[in-house]
Amino acid sequence: MQVIDKAVEVLQLMANDPSKKFWRVTDVSNGLDMNVSTTHRLMQSLRNSGIIHQDNSTKKYSLGINFIYYGGIVREMNIPGIVIYPLMQRLYDELGETVFVTIKDRDNCVVLERINSYHQLRFVKRIGETLKLHEGACGKVILAYLPVSILDRTIERIVEGEEHYDIEKLKKTISEVREKGYLVEEVPKMDSTTFSAPVFSVEGNYVASLSVVIPKCRLTESKTSETIRVLKEIVAGFMVDTV
Incomplete structure (x- = not known):
């Protein structure tokens, strides 16, 4: 081994x-x-x-x-990635920005599918790209819909070794995601903003996060409102049949 x-x-x-x-x-x-x-x-x-x-x-x-x-086989076997792709395409068609789907893999969120923006200035997502669950909007959306029985243990585990990490702030963000049904988070080091929302199964279980990332230079107040509206509308009208 x-x-x-x-x-x-x-x-x-x-x-x-x-x-x-x-x-x-x-x-x-x-x-x-x-x-x-x-x-x-x-x-x-x-x-x-x-x-x-x-x-x-x-x-x-x-x-x-x-x-x-091998990657092709994994993608074909992954039902959420196949089924959610039309949502990605619709979000991309509406906004013209980089759109991606992430799922939980242990203590990480992993990019399962993506459509990169056509703009010259854009953020390119790679399939298989990973982040810790507490490091981005898509991961925090995943945390928001974990069973309550394992949420605290998961948070303690993923922030272990980060002495100054604000756990209470993370928990507040998680609560806001549950209330609003989406998360908007600025990414200062990338000079961008990520919008993420959950996609559910027909049984009401969390399946994946649908996200769009937009450079700050193209993000006006009206585009922010439009992005939130479109994202919420798309995920609200779609449920994944995982059977």
Whole structure:
């Protein structure tokens, strides 16, 4: 099992830095603080299975083409992503901004589907991109609809090690999401604002978050009101049949 864990760490390192296309063994070894010979053996095994690719001339490694195949299977198996796509398309058609769907994966929210904006200045979302549940609007919407019995434990776990994190502020935000049915949150470091709302199953259970992110330079007061109206209208008129 330890070998599998280390192999997963290698793949996560390579996948989590999309700006770096090619990796030397020493890059991975240094990034994971792993012995060079161990890293080399792992990467050779991953190459032999087609999970990663090695260039014959440079000897550098990159993620393999098999990831497209496996990713396609996962997307086809994921009912929320398939069913909610028409909502994304409608929201995109109405606003022309980057739209994305996120689901809960342990203590993270993961981008399951996305349609990126056509504007030259835009925020590009990657399928598989992850954030901690308390780090963005989409994750806070997920937290808002967790069962009360596990909410406090989940919050304690995800903020562990963040000494100055304001848990009471997070809980207040969660309460506001439940009251309003959506969340609007500024992202100062990205100079943008994210709008998120929950999508429910026909049984009334939370399924996913539908979100749109808009650069501040295009966000007028009227567009803010319009975005909230359209988002609420779309999610209110749609429920996912998960059967």
